[in-house]
Amino acid sequence: MKEQNLITAAWLSGSDHLPMSPLLLGGPGVGKNRLVYELARTSGNVLYIFQGHEDVTAEDLACSVRFSDNGNMMMDYMLSPLVTAMINGGICFIDEIGKIRPRALALLVSVLDERRYIDSTLLGERVYAHDGFRFIAATNSADINLLPEFILSRMKPLIRVDYPLPAEIDDVIREHFKGMNGEVNRLLDVFWTLWHSNARDHQTLSVRDALNVRTRIQTGSP
Numbered sequence: 001m002k003e004q005n006l007i008t009a010a011w012l013s014g015s016d017h018l019p020m021s022p023l024l025l026g027g028p029g030v031g032k033n034r035l036v037y038e039l040a041r042t043s044g045n046v047l048y049i050f051q052g053h054e055d056v057t058a059e060d061l062a063c064s065v066r067f068s069d070n071g072n073m074m075m076d077y078m079l080s081p082l083v084t085a086m087i088n089g090g091i092c093f094i095d096e097i098g099k100i101r102p103r104a105l106a107l108l109v110s111v112l113d114e115r116r117y118i119d120s121t122l123l124g125e126r127v128y129a130h131d132g133f134r135f136i137a138a139t140n141s142a143d144i145n146l147l148p149e150f151i152l153s154r155m156k157p158l159i160r161v162d163y164p165l166p167a168e169i170d171d172v173i174r175e176h177f178k179g180m181n182g183e184v185n186r187l188l189d190v191f192w193t194l195w196h197s198n199a200r201d202h203q204t205l206s207v208r209d210a211l212n213v214r215t216r217i218q219t220g221s222p
């Protein structure tokens with residue numbers, strides 16, 4: 001909730017200031033994606049997701065081209081989720097932005113500063129962002145050092161998503177298994193007993209890990 005409020009505040013804009021572009025940072029499975037989905041749901045904005053990986057090229061961030069399903073030697077130009085959000089005025093979420101190479105990320109620079117446009121070689125066009133366009137990205141903590149300074153300096157605020165407290169894990173599991181009634185407490189007891197006897201010192205527990213361990217207890221797999 002704290003993080004959601006921070007992002008909502010960062011996205012405010014006015015006559016003399018543009019919305020900021022927050023960067024979510026945290027371990028795998030702590031709930032970065034979920035936070036963005038919640039934000040889109042509660043704000044009623046359309047969410048466009050771009051999945052970052054090592055093979056993304058600069059042009060992928062703007063537009064790609066492929067042979068058309070209609071045949072007749074036609075080509076389809078497909079706008080990326082980023083450009084679609086810029087045109088329609090929705091939220092663009094780049095997940096795992098730290099995995100995208102700096103050479104490709106260079107195209108984002110003009111999107112993230114006061115210019116708010118993107119140049120596409122394939123389209124031969126400059127696309128300006130709609131007033132309602134909002135940007136957010138996430139990276140695993142381990143990849144933050146791979147992000148070039150020209151992107152990091154434009155992505156503010158940096159929002160750390162922490163590993164949940166045990167009480168928060170309990171809440172998530174209870175919510176997830178509302179239908180089990182009294183059985184949930186027994187499940188949680190088994191879960192925490194197993195966790196304490198097997199976890200290494202200071203081992204962190206993400207929400208995803210907790211949900212997975214629960215599945216293994218239920219199915220009896222190791």
Ligand SMILES: Nc1ncnc2c1ncn2[C@@H]1O[C@H](COP(=O)(O)OP(=O)(O)O)[C@@H](O)[C@H]1O
Nearest residue numbers: 026027028029030031032033034035172207208
């Ligand atoms: N606060 C929460 N309440 C319920 N489920 C959660 C919560 N946070 C995370 N999860 C669940 O944990 C899993 C991992 O979350 P995800 O957002 O994909 O993590 P990340 O993007 O940080 O790797 C998903 O199944 C998600 O639905």
Ligand SMILES: [Mg+2]
Nearest residue numbers: 029032033095
């Ligand atoms: Mg994620």
